[in-house]
Amino acid sequence: MGNGPAGEAKTTYREALREALREALDADERVFLMGEDVGRYGGCFGVSLGLLEEFGPKRIRDTPLSESAFVGAGIGAAMAGLRPIVEIMTVNFSLLALDQILNNAATVLHMSGGQFPVPLVIRMTTGAGRQLAAQHSHSLEGWYAHIPGIRVLAPATIEDARHMLAPALADPDPVLIFEHGTLYSASGDLDPAAGPVDLDTASVRRPGTDISLITYGGCLPKAMAAADTLAADGISAEVVDLRTLRPLDDATITGSVARTHRAVVVDEAWRSGSLAAEVSSRITEQVFYELDAPVERVCSAEVPIPYARQLEEAALPQAVDIVKAAHRAVD
């Protein structure tokens, strides 16, 4: 999970994202970053801090509070041959640009009969856990994963934070990258051997034999912690990090379940109509006869995320919930 030994932390998830931006800006002069407060302020979560000084205001562009306009401008610039990286502060605010993302970015290539690809990267924060209440905490990446024409990524490790951007920029179509707000300060050693991520594959973060914990993004650390607890209970859990939410890597998911015969899908979004539902459905469609127990799901309670700490904690999937679900499947 990129959490190196205490006291030896070499880099943070935030710094890894920044390094990836720096590399992309260095590598290709068509690349530029734009969004609210990405420049002078340094990014609302500090990701782009220092890049304005390094690359100048033409390539690190502060925008007005106009999500629809600057996302739409990113689409146009991408169609014109540039490689914009657009930052939206949080997924909740991306709803003001949803029209541009869904009705333009995802459709133009198709509507134009293949004439106009949109090589755009959009980054945004997602998720809860910081007591920011119901307009700053939701996990709507599953909605975006519903849309054909775009690719949806959720880096959960420092390596993926560092190495997903380059292949995302190389993708000729729109790519949405969801950064979970609780991960920015996660620190650890960046594996020097890590290179560009294959955006078509999920990753097995921990091998196991008794049950598959299938998750992504901010829930990965919780699933890893649950796997530790389960190991102490004598249950060997495999942890699968989806990391690409669209298109889903069916082979890795079903391969894992075919080995372990049990699955818990963990997703911080609400259960109804969720990505967890999609994953669960694919498992039953493709490896139903491998299953020794019904697929379990651990999702957020069906409530707008509340402010008060104990309520927020109760609303979100926690490691203990994952452990309980695993026991239900195994016992």
Place this chain on the structure above:
Amino acid sequence: MTAARTPKPAANPVRTARTANPARTAKAPRRTRPDTAGADTSHDRDLLRAMLLIRRFEERCVELYSAAKIRGFVHLYIGEEAVAVGVSEALTPDDAVVSTYREHGHALARGIPAEAVMAEMYGKATGCSHGRGGSMHLFDAGHRFYGGNAIVGGGLPLAAGLALADRMRGEPRVTCCFFGDGALAEGEFHETANLAALWGLPLLLACENNLYAMGTALPREHAQTDLAMRAASYGMAAWAVDGMDVHAVERAARQAVEGIRAGSGPHFLELRTYRFRAHSMYDPDRYRDKAEIEQWKERDPIATLTERMRARSEWDDKALATIERLVAEEIDQAVEASEKAPTEPAEDLLRFVTSRSAEVN
């Protein structure tokens, strides 16, 4: 400077005919207190106390945030108190207020008890949003306070809807919507301004121009920085006001509210102010000059008012000390009550998700 920068548009006969609503004049508008802005000691004392309550309340919030009693995003209003207090003076309890995430001042000036606001920041059951909202989402139906909205511009269409309902029912009420200079860049502002002007809605658009949208200075956010002029282009009365002078704000707000009640449609006030503190508790404030902040502090709305009162001589340090003491007591009580208040039990997590689940308990 309350000088009308943009004169009220001449009555448009077409629009008047289209929106004429006899029911609107059926009820006499309820009166606010008489306009005594800048002339009356007891009124000034009220204004001062209201501004001091906001200032000291938020200073306490900073301490409580450091002590981890309050969490989440907290946006301070310190420096902008004259705006909330001056505008609220022009509103009656029947009017409605729609606010932003920077809304402690609006809520307190509206009369929501400090205790209910503080308890909400604590995430307690006695909070004005039952611990669900926190600092950015204060709500109070009793005070017709329709919430802190944390989507920039998000409150504007909603406010237009409240005003529309009053318009359709012939209620002589005004809806006041607060928002920042940054919100003028959002499409929702422009859509709402057009709609409200087109339909002649009883809407007060109170734009708090504090010169920054987070770390982005006004001229880096807007091609045309004359915000009142832009609002006027939608065909509504709009002018700029010195938002550091509570008397100027009150006078302008009364004039605007009167115009709205008289049926001349939405009014826009550009209230020129400044936030003395960072955007939020997370903001290291790297994007502006310390000297600029100090300069604006010389125009501190609270000091400006006390000096004006002192000059009228019916005012001294003792009187100020009395108000400070009363305010401190009110805040102490709010903190004490919030400390003692029960938390919402986690079993009630799903309460308020639907109206039916709100009834449970």
